[in-house]
Amino acid sequence: MLANVPTRKPKIAISACLMGDEVRYNGGHKQSRYCRNLLSDHFQFVKVCPEMAIGLGVPRQPIRLVGDPESPKARGTVDKSVEVTQALADYGKEMADTLGDISGYIFMQKSPSCGVERVKVYREDGIPQMEGGSGVYAKAFCEARPDLPVEEEGRLCDPVLRENFVTRVYAYADWQALKVNGLSRRAITEFHARYKYQLMACNPEQYKVLGALLGSSGQRPLEEVAEEYFHGLMQGLRRCATRGNHANVLMHISGYLRRHMDPQDKAEIRDLILQYRDGTVPLVVPLTLLKHLFRLHPDPYIAQQVYLQPHPEKLSLRNAI
Incomplete structure (x- = not known):
């Protein structure tokens, strides 16, 4: 789930x-x-x-x-x-x-x-x-x-711009909800962990920058850190994810299934990811298989990742990218 x-x-x-x-x-x-x-x-x-x-x-x-x-x-x-x-x-x-x-x-x-x-x-x-x-x-x-x-x-x-905009809207709303529930250093760190793969798809360099910010912010005021972090997050998400970055993220995520897959399964998911990278199939194809496999073999870290479902599935935004 x-x-x-x-x-x-x-x-x-x-x-x-x-x-x-x-x-x-x-x-x-x-x-x-x-x-x-x-x-x-x-x-x-x-x-x-x-x-x-x-x-x-x-x-x-x-x-x-x-x-x-x-x-x-x-x-x-x-x-x-x-x-x-x-x-x-x-x-x-x-x-x-x-x-x-x-x-x-x-x-x-x-x-x-x-x-x-x-x-x-x-x-x-x-x-x-x-x-x-x-x-x-x-x-x-x-x-x-x-x-x-x-x-x-x-x-x-433009399907890529459309998906990027909606992803950012839900991320912004997610942060607003976090602020309502109460900011804390732990809450921001957990938020960043959930956005790991979404940031890696859009802007992997910014993911590292924000991780370093949170790792070295212990003596700074919480509100100051939160403001700088969120600005960096939204700037990072503004960059549209490329097929190459998506493929890299999908490979990373599939690695969490390696203990549960035989060589044939591994080859199938790898082939689908490469087909997506090369423009043969849309993003929804390897994603659907990955989500199916994680339903069979749940992983708590992957289950929290925003990347797998950053917006409602009914919008079908990843069917066209």
Whole structure:
């Protein structure tokens, strides 16, 4: 029995237009079927539309980013005297604090308020610039919450990015639950042990760095260590796991079964792992066999590993990577 199978529904924020709310400048929406019809079964969504929140009605003239791509202004496309840069930035900072209990955020891509990156920025004469920028609200929000998992809805079409984002959301929620139950040095060390193989798949170097941090932190204040550890964890998990790293982790995990497998079984699991590494089969294939074998031959250390089930199985995220 796996001890780490997620059962809770993390709370995450989402651009309201992606949930079908008619809040866009033209009274329309950008409903995401994936978010509304599938992810809503596993997440508690909090809908946010910063443009509506700062008083822009529906319908309204659209806004766009103008000026320096590093620090653009959000202005009306028709009436250029309409500028809502500060209002959007202030609302981003406000919501970063108000939504303190969320575990992730899905933003509307290309939006001058909500786009995370590659948002079109115009020169003063109206000509688009080569370099893109970030939506004003999204930039302010993300700067205030740098460790929060965020993603643009369009990028969720990529199965690797999608699996990585959801994994980070559940890890963030896991840490939030740990804090509620009470931080201790032992609790953080046990948390790190559970994330060993997930970190090794994403960023094996960071796993070693965080282990060294915990091993040498005895004289430092607990809150300081916890903050540094969690920041390092989320930075490590941001890197998408490669097939090579996944294969290495699978080999490590299969080693815990060596006393229970005959040469034929060992050859079968090794072949499946190599087939995955070479792109012949998806990750779910060797994982399914490993989980079956661990049900037959339980191991308490492996049972606690987040890597085996970092998100609900019904999401089928590892069927496509």
